[in-house]
Amino acid sequence: MKKKRNLLLVIAMISSAAALAAQGQGLDPELLTKPATDSWPTYSGDYSGRRFSSLTQINQTNVKNLGLAWVSHLTPGVSAPGPFSRSGPGNPPTIIGGEIDEPVPVRGAGRISGAVLQVNGILYVSVPDNAWAVDARDGMVLWHYYWKTKGGTHIGNRGMGMYRDWLYFETPDDYLVSLDAKTGKERWHKVISDFNEQYFSTMAPIVIGNHLIVGTGDDLDAPGFLQSFDPETGELQWKWYTEPEKMGDPGSETWPTLDAMRHGGAGTWVPGSYDPELHLYYFGTANPTPAFSGVTREGDDLYTSCIVALNVDTGKLAWYYQPSPHDTHDWDAAQTPIIVDGEFKGKPRKLLLDASRNGYFFVLDRVTGEHLLTVPFASSLNWATGIDKSGRPVRDPEKDASPGGALVSPDSDGIVNWQPPTYDPQTGLFYVVTDEDYSVFYRTEPNLKAMQGLNGIQEQRVGSAGKYITAIDYKTGKIAWKHLQVSAGEGGGNTGLTTTAGRLLFGGDANGNLVAYDPATGKPLWHTHLGQVSNAVETYMLDGRQYILAASGDSLYAFALNF
Amino acid sequence: MHREKIVLFTLLGLGLAALVAGQPSVSALVQEPGATQESPPAPAQPPGSPPVRVARPPAYPVRTPADPAVVARGRQIFSANCSFCHGSDARGGEGGPNLVRSQLVMDDNNGELIATVVQNGRPDKGMPKFDLTTAEIASIATFIHSMPVGGRAETTGMVDPLVGDAKAGEAYFIGAGKCATCHSVSGDLAGIGAKYTDVRALQGAILSGERRGELSEAPRKTVTVTLRSGQTVEGKLYQIDDFVVSLMDANGNYHSYTRQGDYPKVVIRDPMQAHLDMLRTLSDDNIHNLTAYLVTLK
Numbered sequence: 001m002k003k004k005r006n007l008l009l010v011i012a013m014i015s016s017a018a019a020l021a022a023q024g025q026g027l028d029p030e031l032l033t034k035p036a037t038d039s040w041p042t043y044s045g046d047y048s049g050r051r052f053s054s055l056t057q058i059n060q061t062n063v064k065n066l067g068l069a070w071v072s073h074l075t076p077g078v079s080a081p082g083p084f085s086r087s088g089p090g091n092p093p094t095i096i097g098g099e100i101d102e103p104v105p106v107r108g109a110g111r112i113s114g115a116v117l118q119v120n121g122i123l124y125v126s127v128p129d130n131a132w133a134v135d136a137r138d139g140m141v142l143w144h145y146y147w148k149t150k151g152g153t154h155i156g157n158r159g160m161g162m163y164r165d166w167l168y169f170e171t172p173d174d175y176l177v178s179l180d181a182k183t184g185k186e187r188w189h190k191v192i193s194d195f196n197e198q199y200f201s202t203m204a205p206i207v208i209g210n211h212l213i214v215g216t217g218d219d220l221d222a223p224g225f226l227q228s229f230d231p232e233t234g235e236l237q238w239k240w241y242t243e244p245e246k247m248g249d250p251g252s253e254t255w256p257t258l259d260a261m262r263h264g265g266a267g268t269w270v271p272g273s274y275d276p277e278l279h280l281y282y283f284g285t286a287n288p289t290p291a292f293s294g295v296t297r298e299g300d301d302l303y304t305s306c307i308v309a310l311n312v313d314t315g316k317l318a319w320y321y322q323p324s325p326h327d328t329h330d331w332d333a334a335q336t337p338i339i340v341d342g343e344f345k346g347k348p349r350k351l352l353l354d355a356s357r358n359g360y361f362f363v364l365d366r367v368t369g370e371h372l373l374t375v376p377f378a379s380s381l382n383w384a385t386g387i388d389k390s391g392r393p394v395r396d397p398e399k400d401a402s403p404g405g406a407l408v409s410p411d412s413d414g415i416v417n418w419q420p421p422t423y424d425p426q427t428g429l430f431y432v433v434t435d436e437d438y439s440v441f442y443r444t445e446p447n448l449k450a451m452q453g454l455n456g457i458q459e460q461r462v463g464s465a466g467k468y469i470t471a472i473d474y475k476t477g478k479i480a481w482k483h484l485q486v487s488a489g490e491g492g493g494n495t496g497l498t499t500t501a502g503r504l505l506f507g508g509d510a511n512g513n514l515v516a517y518d519p520a521t522g523k524p525l526w527h528t529h530l531g532q533v534s535n536a537v538e539t540y541m542l543d544g545r546q547y548i549l550a551a552s553g554d555s556l557y558a559f560a561l562n563f
Numbered sequence: 564m565h566r567e568k569i570v571l572f573t574l575l576g577l578g579l580a581a582l583v584a585g586q587p588s589v590s591a592l593v594q595e596p597g598a599t600q601e602s603p604p605a606p607a608q609p610p611g612s613p614p615v616r617v618a619r620p621p622a623y624p625v626r627t628p629a630d631p632a633v634v635a636r637g638r639q640i641f642s643a644n645c646s647f648c649h650g651s652d653a654r655g656g657e658g659g660p661n662l663v664r665s666q667l668v669m670d671d672n673n674g675e676l677i678a679t680v681v682q683n684g685r686p687d688k689g690m691p692k693f694d695l696t697t698a699e700i701a702s703i704a705t706f707i708h709s710m711p712v713g714g715r716a717e718t719t720g721m722v723d724p725l726v727g728d729a730k731a732g733e734a735y736f737i738g739a740g741k742c743a744t745c746h747s748v749s750g751d752l753a754g755i756g757a758k759y760t761d762v763r764a765l766q767g768a769i770l771s772g773e774r775r776g777e778l779s780e781a782p783r784k785t786v787t788v789t790l791r792s793g794q795t796v797e798g799k800l801y802q803i804d805d806f807v808v809s810l811m812d813a814n815g816n817y818h819s820y821t822r823q824g825d826y827p828k829v830v831i832r833d834p835m836q837a838h839l840d841m842l843r844t845l846s847d848d849n850i851h852n853l854t855a856y857l858v859t860l861k
Contacts, residue, residue, distance in 0.1 A: 104636075104639040104640050104642070104643045105640060105643070105644075105695060105696075105699055106643045106644060107644065107693050107694045107695060149643060150639060151638070151639040151640070151642035151643045152642055152643060153642065153643075153646055153647050153651075154643050154644070154647075155647050172643070198651050219646070219650075219651055219656070220651060379843075380842075380843065382843075398847065402726075402847075403722050403723060403724055403726055404724055404725070404726035404727065404847065404850075404851040404854075405724060405763065405766060405847070405850065405851070406847055407770065407842065407845065407847055407850060409842075438770075438842045440763075440766065440767065440770065440850075442722075442724060442763055443722065444722050445722065446721050446722045453650075453651070454650060454655075454656055455650060455652075455654055455655060458655070458660075458763065459658065460763060460766075460767045461658075462767055462770040462771040462842065463770065463771050463835075463838065463839050463842050464839075465839065465842070465843070485804075486803055486804060486805065487802070487803060487804060488784060488800045488801060488802045488803050509804055509805065510804065511802065511803075511804040513804055513805070513806065515805070524805045524806070527805070527806055529806075
């Protein structure tokens with residue numbers, strides 16, 4: 001008996017020594033290929049994009065006992081921490097970076113709306129121009145980094161990437177900044193796209209082996225591209241353009257002119273997923289430009305509004321599939337695709353599931369890009385006349401912006417925007433938030449050929465058929481259930497979703513409740529009112545305790561069971 | 564393209580304030596009236612006849628060229644705070660109107676009018692307030708004023724949204740559209756063509772039941788809550804989710820109830836439900852014809 005206790009003590013000592021050694025060792029990129037339960041080391045928690053955690057400590061039986069573990073309010077910029085800020089002894093100073101003396105003032109951009117990394121008990125959080133390290137056990141701020149911005153659209157920052165002891169994040173004025181995770185001190189920064197061409201950058205960099213995958217966006221008409229950098233040196237490894245680079249290249253036949261192709265837009269602003277066996281990185285490209293007129297770009301406009309598979313070592317295109325050929329409503333195909341190994345029509349297959357912004361759900365073979373299934377997942381869609389032989393919705397040109405106005409669902413936000421979906425292998429269901437909104441698109445520019453970027457139209461939102469969480473059986477395309485996010489008015493933002501093996505589906509509702517639902521039925525099982533939920537929930541085990549981490553504006557909330 | 568409802572939570576707060584004051588709910592992303600009054604209202608004309616367009620008076624006073632450094636600074640501040648809704652060139656973006664040709668901006672000299680809007684927001688139009696200083700706003704104004712207002716604004720006014728057939732619209736109003744079930748052209752809709760100076764705003768009001776109209780007077784949703792005891796409470800719906808329902812009764816008393824399972828029983832009536840339902844089936848031709856008809860009701 002005593003011997004056994006000693007043995008346990010020794011084991012305990014060894015494991016705590018291992019834990020100590022692990023602290024500060026950073027993140028071994030090899031670990032990213034295995035789904036983790038003790039950390040949240042990359043945008044979706046792992047490469048699959050499933051946002052499914054195998055943790056069961058919090059489950060349907062005890063979720064009613066879920067309570068607040070801590071809250072941490074983060075203050076962007078250089079202003080002093082607010083009265084509710086949690087900061088460490090002596091208030092850790094803000095580390096300031098940037099290339100100009102006087103930053104462009106930005107107000108109200110402190111919303112956490114992307115991934116928060118958790119590695120070795122430390123959380124790494126970002127909003128535009130700001131990054132923090134926070135103790136995952138109590139929310140205490142360890143360091144704060146602030147980038148003095150030149151400007152750019154400050155709509156959001158989708159999070160950071162981590163490689164060993166180093167962090168990476170993008171800024172709205174198009175820099176990639178690398179920080180030392182221990183101290184928050186800057187290692188280097190580099191330009192990733194041209195600010196003067198009105199690029200702006202929000203994507204969470206994705207670390208894959210010795211590649212750092214970095215995307216960028218643009219609201220004018222500059223061409224999109226995805227780049228891979230060496231995470232150690234920041235050196236460019238490859239750059240893949242979302243449009244063919246010259247006439248004659250594959251895909252250029254879907255554009256009428258080189259000029260149209262070179263001003264075709266299609267940013268790369270949503271992080272993708274990755275199959276380590278196939279070495280393929282999957283992501284969705286943004287809309288073509290001009291966004292609301294196709295007359296100068298007749299054709300499918302490859303590879304805009306596409307799901308693409310790139311070889312992560314070479315940056316070469318393996319295959320593509322286009323959910324919105326010749327997109328004329330600014331929908332993009334920018335959603336994180338989900339990797340699932342499962343049965344389809346009785347055969348085991350390597351699948352890719354994607355709920356596109358245009359309101360159609362797609363199942364593809366992720367080895368070849370072969371199309372397997374297309375099904376609408378919203379009841380309001382009215383922009384397509386059918387589905388073609390390759391499973392692509394056929395756009396109704398009558399629903400393009402017109403002088404008298406075209407009533408279209410979805411609006412330019414799409415049925416879903418960037419908010420991540422989730423797949424639960426226990427239910428076999430795919431879950432996505434859906435906004436069944438209607439807009440009238442008016443063309444206000446008389447000269448179709450003069451339309452540029454997002455201009456030339458007025459969009460008037462006229463009503464919603466409801467906000468829902470929608471559960472889809474990928475094998476049949478059938479909607480298993482839809483849960484209405486009831487509210488008195490238009491309601492607030494639907495946020496992304498996460499599932500766990502505890503048979504829970506976490507999301508935010510239209511009134512700012514954080515809710516745990518039954519993934520089999522959509523029935524709410526637990527909730528707390530945060531006022532808003534601004535990112536998708538994350539979960540991990542720390543010191544034997546499972547945490548649920550949510551963000552609400554500039555604050556992080558951690559929940560755990562009250563024993 | 565990135566797009567998120569960044570203003571909604573601000574709106575919720577402002578919406579609540581408006582609710583308390585007994586005002587109709589607010590909604591995001593309605594075009595700014597100032598930006599849609601490019602063309603003077605067309606004079607009254609017989610239904611179905613082509614609209615008369617009046618040329619806009621030429622050239623606003625030419626502004627003195629500004630210090631390029633101030634323009635550049637204004638452009639930077641604009642790009643970080645305003646461009647997402649109003650477009651990187653201020654000529655309109657996702658939801659926000661074209662500012663270069665906004666009446667208010669044209670009337671503004673050095674940010675004094677713009678500051679009022681920026682610092683207070685436009686809660687009724689879905690614009691949050693921005694905590695920018697007067698000097699910062701002045702440089703934004705300098706940037707916007709540095710852009711030519713000609714060409715594009717002139718031509719934009721020439722795109723006529725009135726493309727429908729008024730007679731067909733009248734027939735639809737009385738017949739298949741069933742509009743006359745609830746509405747009367749001599750009653751609630753009398754003079755609606757004069758009330759809305761902008762055709763697109765009128766059309767938006769038709770579709771949404773004035774929920775989105777620039778002169779929104781839409782009645783709010785009402786709710787009946789039946790408690791386990793059988794007691795019922797009725798009033799204007801204040802807030803509802805899966806967990807709580809709250810309302811304001813006829814005496815101005817606020818009531819709030821926890822929702823658990825099937826109790827209390829909640830029945831919501833949306834007076835605009837018919838308008839929401841018709842979004843699913845209404846053809847663009849019928850929309851345009853209805854608008855052409857209602858425009859004639861001066």
